[in-house]
Amino acid sequence: MPPEAPDPELTTIRRAWPLAARNCLLDSPEARLRLAATASMAATLVHEVNQPLAAATNYLSACARRLRALGAGHEDLLAMLDHAGQETLKAGELIRRTRNFVINGRISGRRENLRTIVERAILMIGERRDRVGITTEVPLGLFVKVDRIQLEQLLFNLLLNACEALAGRADGWIEIGAEAAADGAVLLSVTDNGPGLNAVALARLADPPGGPGAGLGLAIAAAVAEAHGSRLEVENPAEGGARFTVALAAAT
Template identity: 35%
Template sequence: GFDSASASSDSIDMVDAFAGLPATALTESTADAQEVYVESIQKWFEVRRQYIQWVDGHLAQMQIATDITTRKQAQELARQQDEKLQFTSRLMTMGEMASSLAHELNQPLAAINNYASGTVALVKSGRAAPENLLPVLEKTAQQAVRAGMIIKRIREFVKRSEPKRQATRVADIVADAVGLAEIEARKRRIRIVTDMRSRMPVIYVDPVLIEQVLVNLLKNAAEAMADARPNAIDPVIRVIVKREGGNVCISVVDQGPGVDEATAERLFEPFYSTKSDGMGMGLNICRSIIESHRGRLWVVNNVETDGHISGATFHCSLPIGESDNPSRNTEEPTPQTVTGEP
């Protein structure tokens, strides 16, 4: 056993992971750095450890502490600003959608009004038999659920939230995003078609943030198509969902003017916009959201065999990630191809 009373200066060997290595290997090795918070003075330090050969030939360990409090504060400020930008972007998207949302909510509310009036008429005319009333009441309830779903989606979309990663079905994110963007697309007589043929794994993401990215991409696609080809016959935006190795790739394929090479990378820069009234935060925030999920977002033109450009495709690739509980089934059932109504 090791007797603490007889501990010599060599007792450092008991805790030093590098003990026994040749001196040259240690003095040439790179310094390892650790960040340490000293609560008593409320400062952050980056502590580096380096081995040096002392003048008498012995090996000494040198530790250098650098005050990095300002850097830490700057990082935290940047994180908070990014969060505020994401929130602002959501509010801007909502502001642009407000009039269309009123229109979208009007439909179920008008239907409920009609069905309720019909029910009153049946009761007044003495034809209030269950077989007459039930179908009308069921339809009324369906429309109320539809209106409630629209409101629920909006609330989740706008609500400011810290990124909350959870097991999420890809089909649910896509369906919710398409449901929101369809309001805008329908106004421009553009259909959104979802194509998801293979079984999709469950992914571990913040569903509200990923949904925000998809809504932005779909909204941009609808605007680009309406501006470039206002009189197109049956314009369609396709959402293609595929599994590619360890990633899920969601692609938004439009029939707009495409993107010229000079613009392609600049699209994702902060405050760069191709729209006269654009704030230029949308795609920059989209990319930072996807990259915070260790994913990628990029754009390519759709080039036909004869060389002409028939639109652009935004690809959004997300890693599948590991489940906390491996015994759980991480496959979701295969949905069919769904076609949006014009």
Template identity: 30%
Template sequence: LETSNEELQSTYEEAQSTNEELYTSSEELQTSNEELQSTNEELRTVNQELSVKSSELETTNLQLKAINDRLLHEIEERKWAEARLEIERAKLATIFRSQPNWINICSLDGIIQEINPAGVLIMEGHSPEQLIGRSMRDFVLPEYRKEIDKCVSGINDVGEFHAIEVKISTFKGNVRWLEIRPVLIHLDNDELRIMSIIVDHTERVLTQNQLAERQQELAHIMRLNTLGEMASGIAHELNQPLSAIANYIRGCELRMKGDGCSEQEISEVMQLVSTQVKRAGEILRYAKDFTRKDQDIEWHEHDINAIVHETLYLLDTTEQFKQIQLSKSLYANPIMVNVNKIQIEQVLVNMVLNALDAIREAHPPGSGMLQIRTERLDQHQVKVSVIDDGIGLPEDYASKIFRPFFTSKKGGMGMGLPISSSIIEAHGGKLEAHNNISQGAIFSFTLPTKGTQRP
């Protein structure tokens, strides 16, 4: 029994120890449960966060997919753009090479960096290397170098510059007339360059010069023809002073033979002779000046009233005004014009002779009126008018009379008025014709006044 109690005591102690262990395990389990619950809460929170992140990631993925699609589209467009750009570059290169005008690509200081074949051809060179690295300043004639310098500085200041005309000397020494149109351009790398399109006007200028020479020759022929028509009048006018001179000299001879002539009388006669000689000389001088070639005449400033006076004097010496009444209504003060005096006189002579013909057709000899008028239109223009009371202009003539070879005169060349019109236009004016309100016609032309540059 005692042994059984000890065993029971021992069993009890073991059971108590086991209970303690179980209690401890229970506490540990409880702690583990709490930790597990906390972990579950954390996992639940993490899961919620993961769910949010997943939604955000899904949204981001959709955005990335859209961006990727857009990038792919942009890449395709860029490829097409680059392809089109290459095509355009090829076109521009073809245009650059085939352009008949000279094209220069220059640095901002005007040094040529690229040139098309037309430029080499215009310069009569054999390769672009002859021009690359040089400036247009090296090829223009000396008097145009300042224009090139002004052009380069101007294009750098404002990005564009008006066209300039220059003369150059080619590699073969020939002179050519060029028009330069520069503009500032941006290259692919955003660098600035000056591009100039240069047009060769040599053929046009030479043609214009030849046309002007032919026109001058024709105008000279017309003046000779006009003076030929007035030759009988000039001869008659010259005959008067020559006859007077002959009479004065014959009288002196008779007095000297009769010993009834004093030195005082001879001196007086010689003065009369001198006056007649001057008169004859003036007639010849006017006729000689009128027939001079235009190449011998320079442009100068003249009083338009003085030109009118000299023209009327020339016509008066040929007895053109014997059968009409001539009146002058000239501006009170001198009006200076920059002109070729002989050409303006030619225009006036042609206008007056046409008016005289119209008067003779409308009136019997000894009647008819002709008026010459000068007036200042404004500070920049003067107007000269020839007004007659002749037959006037038919309705359809006003638009035709300035055409070459159109004439209403028998045996007329039809070149007087066209030449006159071209002369006035070359002086910066305009020749017009219209009927007078009462009777006859008015032919008039305008001219720029002093201070206006020669056209």
């Protein structure tokens, strides 16, 4: 199969492996071997998982064609099959782009609507969103240059972290906000009214995935932020809770 032509709308945003500068990753032969093994496993995973995903997509398409051949009256089933096909395609894209991110830390950014990304990330946390109050203060016309899938993963991890912090609270809330900064960037924030982060939790942001005491979700979010040329800022606001903020490149 010939290689795909590069998409002119895509822009490589960042450098090589974003966590490579952290001494704890590459301070021993064992750590370097583990990193190489992770990259190899990512490549294998893409190859092995994409085959059944492609097969599932083909089966769904075949079912849709047979239903359409039967005539009218199956619109609901066809809609479900179409949605299922779109989800399998999305899964394949997610796996391929995550593989590229794991291997070389590079992401490809394009102009994306930030409000749409936020809404998709909220859907990703499933029924957890019904246990807390989630509000969004993200303008509809705000566009950023990002890797959509990776940013959705960043938000998913931050929302999941907030939901876990609010577990058992009847008055728990999460606010997702975005605003333009003076330097032209867009500041995206996730704030909750949980107990805040203690020193141990804050230190986990410096741990590589799988490192001692690692908070894997926060480590992934931090890595995605770095790959976008930013960093994940964390604070405990004076009024309580925790706030995570990342600066994104604005797109006109």
